[in-house]
Each structure stands twice: as C-alpha cells, then as structure tokens.
Amino acid sequence: MNVQPDLEFIKAMKVAGGDTLKQCYQCATCSVACPLSSDGDPFPRREMILAQWGMKDKLLADPNVFLCHQCGDCTEMCPRGAKPGDVLGAIRAYAYEHYGWPSGLAKLCTSVKNLPMLIGIPAVTVFVLWLISGGMHIPSGEQFAHVGFTQFFGHWDFRLLAKNVLFIDVIMLSALGIAVYSLYQAISTMWGKMEENLGVGELNYRPSATLFIKDFLWPSLKEIVGHGRFRECTVNQDRVRGHLPLMLAFIGLFIVTCYSLFTQDVIGIFIPSMHGPISMWNPVKLLANVSAVAMLVGIGILWMNRAQMEAAGKATNTFYDWFLIWMIAGVGITGLAAELLRLVGIPSLGYVVYYLHLVSVMMLFLYLPYTKFAHIVYRTFAMAFERYRESAYVKDPLND
DSSP states (O other): OOOOOOHHHHHHHIIIIITTGGGOOOOOHHHHHOTTOBTTBOTTHHHHHHHHTTOHHHHHTOHHHHHOOOOSHHHHHOTTOOOHHHHHHHHHHHHHHHHOSSHHHHHHTTOGGGHHHHHHHHHHHHHHHHHHTTOOOOOOHHHHHHHTTTTTTSOOOGGGHHHHIIIIIHHHHHHHHHHHHHHHHHHHHHHHHHHHTTOSSEEOOOOOHHHHIIIIIHHHHHHHHHTTTGGGOOSOHHHHHHHHHHHHHHHHHHHHHHHHHHHHHTGGGTOGGGSSOOOTTSHHHHHHHHHHHHHHHHHHHHHHHHHHHHHTTSSOOOHHHHHHHHHHHHHHHHHHHHHHHHHHTOHHHHHHHHHHHHHHHHHHHHTGGGSGGGHHHHHHHHHHHHHHHHHHEEOOGGGO
C-alpha cells in the first residue's frame, strides 16, 4: 500500500497537543489499558499508527476517535510517554476545525492568539445592540429589584415586544442557529465518510428517521447520560466526578431556558406581568440555581483536575482544552453574580455583570461546533454509528 502522509495534518496535531505522537513505538499497552478496546478493534493503537502515518482521511472517518473519553488510562500506562489520550484529543480538535462551518469561525477557535477576537465578536455585538435598542437606562435600586434585567434592551411595553425579542432572543437564537447548522453539516459529512470507511462488505439497509432515533440515537443518549463507559475508566475518576454534574447542569439550564422563553416571550405577549424575574421559590428558579451551582462545582473539579494533570506531566497544556473551561466558568460565575447583585439591589454593577453574562453565553453558543463542547454531538453520533454499523454492515464471508 502506497501511503501518502498528510504532513500538515501531523503538524496541526502537534500544535493541538499531540506533540508526543512520535514517541509511540506500538507496544499496544494503550489498547490493553483502554476499556473501549477489543480483540478486533485495538483502540487506540490502530489510531496511533494512522496518526503517525498522517492518514488524515482515515482518522476523520473513524468513530473510535470520538468515543475516547481522554480519561488518561492509556497515558498513565504508556512506557514511552506518548500520551495517546492527548493525541486523540488533538485529532478531535482537528476534526472540529475540518468539519466546521463557516471555516473562518472554525479556524478562529484554534489558537489563543485569536482570544481577543473570540471575545470581541460577541462583546461588540451585544454592546452595539444595547446602544441602538434604547436600553441605555439603569433602573433605581427599588425598580431593579422588581424588573431585574428584563429592561436591559429597553423598557417592557406591549408595543415594544418586537424590540425585546430582537435584542435578546434573536441574538442568542441566531448564534445557536449558526452552531446547529454547522453541526448538522459536520455530522452529515462525517457520517458519509464513516460509511465509506467501513471497508469490505456492504450496507444491508438504511433505517428511516424514526428507526434511527429509536434504535441507534436514543440508546446512545441514554448511555451518555448514564456515563456507562466513562465509569470504566480507572486512573482519572475526577473527570467523571466533574463531568457528570456539569452535564446535568446543562440539562437543567436547558429546561429553565425553554420555560423562560415560553412564559416570558410567548405568554408575556398577552400577560405583560409574566415578563419579569421569577420568584426565588418557584420550582423552575430553584432548578436554575441548583443547576448553576452544579455547573460551577463540575467545572471547578475539571479545572483543578486539568491543572494537576498538566503539573504532573500527564497532560499537555493546550488552548483547545482550556477554552471551553474558561467559557463555562464565565457563564456560571457571571450568571450567579448577576442574580446576587439584583437581590442586594446594586443595578449599576449588576448591569455590567449581566452584560458579561450575555457575552459569555453567546460565546458558548456561537463557538459550540468548533471547541471541545462539540464532543457532546460528535460522540453521540459516533455511538449511534457503532450500533448502526453492527446492524447494517454485513462482513464479506470470504474474510470471516
């Protein structure tokens, strides 16, 4: 076989944390350590070979790359310090850029040098829209306690509903819309590449959308929520302890956001009194606060864990790994701080912190497909592809 290595791919992996790649000498210790490995699928040894050879197309169409939890079992046992977990993380970082749309945003999220621009885009967007919305009015302490941040983009008025929706909902929904479309394009492309990468044999059938969700996607989501495979990791259990509350926090905050959107910006059209701060004893508000605390606890554990692993030489310091941690911490800290400032009645500082909260949330949404946050979608569909492959792929009997 004539192998044509992609040298630019190898170079990009080294920048993203896979600089130890060449230290691997294929002893297969990593495959012995990894609970995802099997006799017929020596993971991640096979992927380390492909990476050393620069076989980009094979790796970007390999579902195993996206199933890795980067738990550190393989890195802990590697006798050469090749850090297979970091190499797999670097491959995923490259995949998010490769599949990302638009390519300009995807490339922007690859380097710490672009951090001023990454912050500046949402910061300027929110600030300019705040200026032109007519919301340049900070309420008094008493009024602030009553209306909270609902007048940030202008005074609430039935006639100004379009303004209110335009200057907050549409900002976030547009950012999320770009992310969702980018992920749809990416997963569609990746799925086609994974089918092409199956090798000898034939696809027995293609399920309908209903069957795909029922038989492949839903079981994958349940496994992810239950952290079934993640719990099999042995060396780095702190990542499980941090990841689980973080995931549950996002689920809780998603429920709260949907409730708020419906009650305040849909029902609020007809009942303006609904458009205001939710009572602290409302079950939805309690869920919001518990989720926010869980978010900070989870990201705090992951922050300390990452720092400790890097200090011990078990992980490589990369912008790819830290950018998501910073964004999530920013969302949690500014969200809770804004609420506390409303409760104690400090509107001027509260408005500044709320502005920073909107910026951090927009960053999280807008950059979702190009950062480590994208793993939640890529891993889900990689798991679904596993199940699909087992039921749809018929091996060539001549090679059994």
